[in-house]
Amino acid sequence: MNTVGLFLTSVLIWGSTWLVITFQLGTVPAEVSVAYRFGLAAALLFAWCAFRRLPLRYPARVHSTFALQGLLLFGLNYVLVYFAEEQISSGLVALIFSLLVFCNIAAARLFFGTRIRPATVAGALLGFAGVVLVLLPEIRTSHASGSVMLGAMLAGLSTISASLGNIMAAHHQRRNLPILQANAFSMLYGAVLVALYAAARGQAFTFDPSFAYISSLLYLAFFGSVVAFGAYLTLVRHIGADRAGYTAAAIPIVAIVLSTLFEGLQWHLATFAGVALSIAGTVLVLRTKSTPPPTPAPTKLSPIR
Template structure:
């Protein structure tokens, strides 16, 4: 698999999860749904490691790495984004999460000493500004709800947590570990953190007997979590943290396309211009990668 195909697969998978997540809201508290998702994913990854003969043994220092990965990327990130979504529209959530492209550039510089490349920064700027145009009607109504700022705050902190998790992925200790075992341990620790949080905030576990809930959970665990993160972590290794994070800019456009097909979304001129800016940013990102090769 080449980097281009891996990039597209991550965008398509994560872009489609926004619709599936709706099936997880209702009977089961959000905190428990997140805990179930990562516990399911961790168990499947452990089974995959056993089948393929991949060792799950870690050195003492490696546990620090996977604990940080679990807390930042597979726990705090998801819990806050789920709760933040309750206070704001999906468009605003998408714009907030697109800040990942900036935060990854900054954190890679601070923690990994990676130089900031002007072309990558320009691409990130175009991408975020393009998303602002796409979702401008929702942004223009930002002040109509007093609790929207709570949602914005939760989603921004969630994105910052995701960026810290991304930085852990790109660190030397994480790069030494096999992808399957790295994900298995990270998701196991994430599931543990999520379960503790759910127990404190939502009480005892709640089950949903609807087949749609479990079908959605299976899709999110297998495709949206296991496959997507394995591909993403491989992609970070190949093209770097900053470029891989541009996936966060393109994901909302996939969700918007699905909304056009199934929910009757109507495109406006600002949205079309915004889409053009996002595509332009992606082209700049790709050309920058080629120039480095």
């Protein structure tokens, strides 16, 4: 697949997963659906590792960092996303989650000492202002403004959790741990930890046999967690992480368009302005050349939806 195909595959799949998540909500508790999703995704990745005869033996201390990444990136992050989408549209959650780019930069500064340039600060302010502009009409016109604010808060917390998970992913890259195996183990641990949390809360491990639930589960596990990630990593290998990072600016556009078509997301003047500001802020940050340490920093990591 050429570069354009890899870019479009990553953007269209990850951009669509926000809407597909809504088909997981309802009958099965959100925590249980997350456990199902990443348990299945981990099984697929382990099967691929076995097919390619990739090494899967790591010491206990490495497994502890896999578990922490799983808890943050594939556990808490996604539980909060599912909860957020029970309150607000998937497009709004995706736009809020686009702040991950800025959270990654702040986290890289905190944990790795990466320098933050003035243009990066300006981009972060633009992105945050854009999200606020989009949310304001929703809060003012909604009959359940409390739900909008709760959904926004949950989406914001999920973004922070994902950013901390990206720090662990960067830690694994610094130690030259293979990404495929690291994510397989992390997804497995994330699924197990979420399942334990659901059991502790007394959630029933039910299953929805409907076509919508099963097809969305398979789509999220296979396409959202395996195919798109593979396409993105190949894209990074072809054109570099900086240029591949522009998927972060395009993914919210796809998510918002789909939310408009299928969820009835209402557009206002502030919505147009806010989306434009948010995308402009992301592009400005991605265009800014940072001065990270010689080992990989998590600024350009792309989230798996």
